[in-house]
Amino acid sequence: ASVVQRLWRGRASASMLSPRLQRAMKEYVSGNKHHVSYKGHRRAAQSAKELLCQMKAQARLRTVDGSEPPFSSLGWARLVPALPLEELHRRQDQSGFKTCAVVTSAGAILRSGLGKEIDTHDAVLRFNAAPTEGYERDVGNKTTIRIINSQILANPRHRFNTSSIYKNVTLVAWDPAPYTVNLHKWYASPDYNLFGPYTEHRKLHPGQPFYILHPSYVWKLWDVIQGNTQENIQPNPPSSGFIGILLMMALCEKVHVYEYIPSMRQTDLCHYHERYYDAACTLGAYHPLLYEKSLIQRINAGPESDLRRKGRVTLPGFSTVNC
Ligand code: C5P
Structure with a gap:
């Protein structure tokens, strides 16, 4: 079976990747740039329900709130939005969004005609510099939240301060910290410097919700992936x-999704909006993408026909999962 068919069945292993991607993976594992040392267990075969409950318990949403050093002494408690991200979109009846769409930037979404369906959701999440303009038929045009990595903030090529892509949406930025989540070390040397541009943006546009994910949240998500995978995933x-x-x-x-x-x-088209081809975008080199996808397939509640035709996965929100 092809890599994609194996993914559709929730089974994936590095051995299915091309020799080039396997080499790239190995180099990241031996380089261990973020000094990961995983101490948890490796569960073989949890059920979908068990997996969901583990995710719900272990991956509690957390953003930098300015309560810890060094951010506390830098006045970040007043710099970050007053309303926590979890509360921002809560409605009168205390519930969050009913239906949400996560739109990845994969080239495979081209000529999907999914735009209308995507826009019917209460909230739509998009990534990094992925545009809607000119691609509405396939990706829709509604954006509620945009997740951006630190390169978007640090690299002038993305015109973070002027591009309309980053306006009128909730922004959520992230950057890899050391696995030990040493916030002093992270602040002193982030992967790409997001702290300056973040501070500046907060001061210029205090009304726009803009958060930085707490590195402990990011690494807890990583722990869930490694904890449910037998192979050593990329650190x-x-x-x-x-x-x-x-x-x-x-x-x-x-x-x-x-x-x-x-x-x-x-x-192999990396992004729907760029003429760049690399299987690593879909199967992973730096990121443990293949293992992430395998895990998401294991909790997919939708039929395989949705995967085939729409590349669509259906997942329950944590508020509806009773553990
Ligand atoms: O490349 P970028 O990180 O901006 O893309 C957003 C996300 O979409 C990726 O982090 C990845 O999870 C997903 N993606 C994918 N396959 C691709 C391109 C992106 O799964 N070919």
Whole structure:
């Protein structure tokens, strides 16, 4: 069976990757840039329900709130939005969004015609610099939340301060910290410097909800992936895609994810908005993407026909999972 068919069945292993991607993975494992040392167990075969309960308990949404050093002495408690991200979108009846869409940037979404379906959701999550303009038929045009990695903030190429992509949406940024979550070390040397641009943006646009994910949240998500995988996964943070899926499971009652597990349109085209081809975008090199996807398939409640035709996974929000 092809890599995609194995993913559709929730079974994936590095041995299915091309020799080039296997080499790239091995180099990240031996490089161990973020000094990961995993101390937890490796559960072989948890049921979907057990997995969901573990995710719900272990991956409690957390953002930098300015209560810990060094951020506390830098005045971040007043710099970050007053309302926590979990409360921002809570309605009068205390529930979050009913239905949410997570739209990955995969090339496979081109010519999907999924735009209308995506826009019917109460909230739509998109990633990094992925545009809607010019691609509405396939990806829709509604954006509620955008997850951005620190490169978007640090690299002038993305025109973070001027591009309309980053306006009128809730922004959630993240950057890999050391696995030990030493906030002093992280602040002194982030992967890409997001702290300056974040502070500046908060001061210029205090009304726009803009959060930084707490590194402990990011690494707890990684722990869930490693803790449910027999092989050694890449010791690097999960992809923005995985982070976004779990974020929306915390904010929504029902989540549809598009083209994370590839549909039959699967392609080496990296992003729908760029002419760049690399299988690593879909199967992973730096990020433990293959293992993330396998885990998400294991909790998929939708039929295989949704995967085939739409690259669509259906997940319950954590508020609806009784553990
Ligand atoms: O490349 P970027 O990180 O901006 O893409 C957003 C997310 O979409 C990725 O983190 C990954 O989870 C997902 N993606 C994918 N397959 C691709 C491209 C992106 O699964 N070909």
